Amino acid sequence: MTARRPALIATTLLVAALSACSPNSVESGDAKPSTTASSSDAAPSSPAPGAPAGGNDLSLADAIALIPDGTEDRTGYERDSFHHWIDEDKDSCSTRNEVLLDEAVTKPEQGARCALTGGEWLSYYDEETVTAAGKLDIDHMVPLAEAWDSGASNWNAGRREQYANDLGSTRSLVAVTAKTNRSKSDKDPAQWLPPASSAKCTYASDWTATKLRWKLTADTAEKAALIELATACPDTVVKYDVAP
Template sequence: MTTEDDKPTTPTASAADAAAPGAPAGGSGTTLSDAVALLPVGEESRTGYERNSFRHWIDEDGDGCDTRREVLLAEAVTKPEQGPRCTLTGGSWVSYYDEVEVTDAKKLDIDHMVPLAEAWDSGASQWTAERREQYANDLGSERSLVAVTAKTNRSKSDKDPAQWLPPAASAQCTYASDWVATKLRWKLTIDTQEKTALEKLAGECEDTVVEYELAP
């Protein structure tokens, strides 16, 4: 995952739950260009951010598999064998950022599509700790969390699409769609440079659509 001091303010319920301006309840088949236009522009601030502000890799359903392993199981091309305490052996995955096949789960990172620090900058600083935990372990959308090679994940770090795109050209339209969908799902803002980069991608990805549901 990306490695990302004023304490964050405690949000009111309305601040935590209010929809971003212009963000509808959900979208199916929205063009990338139209979806980018739904995202409100805001100023980003890293003030008060700490990675442990987002508790992650929890076992939400109590089945012995934490969020990391749940993603690995869901995204496996060849399913790994599952042992005690959700120990995974074998299996294969394709890291879509760089189109690399991986046969050792230890060589994969689970990437937050919108990194934790970027989420903080874009609105999560105003969330409750519980809401940030939900974000960090979001299994409700298949692209909120993705299994990718450690190399590409660490290259990405906490960068937005104005600063980093997947090295595989074939992945970039999908990545833009996934990024925008995640920001809409969690009612996050974008900054001006990010908006410019996403608009450019939308122009290059005319057939790309965005589907999302607001996080509960």
């Protein structure tokens, strides 16, 4: 399994100069409504247009420019269209618990059927230390509904399951406090940013890398918000690999 970073700590996949980051908060809006479900073929796994294959190391501004423009469409979305928290490697630990184990600052004890007790985590969205796994949510960096709006509606069920359980990138899934995850809901960066000022450059990079990894589009307001963040985070670097 690909090694993941503990929350808040960048790895070789992400170099973010957080001290340079002080973007203004963006006003959040209401979550978009849901309707009924549909599916089709998966997207191919070639690199984003204009980007080299086999891993891409870019400034935040240059990475944002590679996200394809698009118009979001929530038609047909249902959360159940993304089968998540599977046990892909059959070790009794679901995707949720795999993230909790990987991101723990102090490792929890692992009991039967991957029951976790003890441990300590740092939620980078709000810089809060959490000592009970049950108080953490695993956030899809680009929420499932936002992914649907941005291209996942055209994927088949297998591709959406792969997206919902993506342990192949350190930025796709992150353990954060339940209150921040639920405040975020299905909002994009034009509608919601993490409350901790230290988190904003990392969040912009994580969001951008996830969009590029899965070749998802961004609408006009989303791109404008990301560009504003890039201006405030000039030293932030994005490294990503296109999902297989």
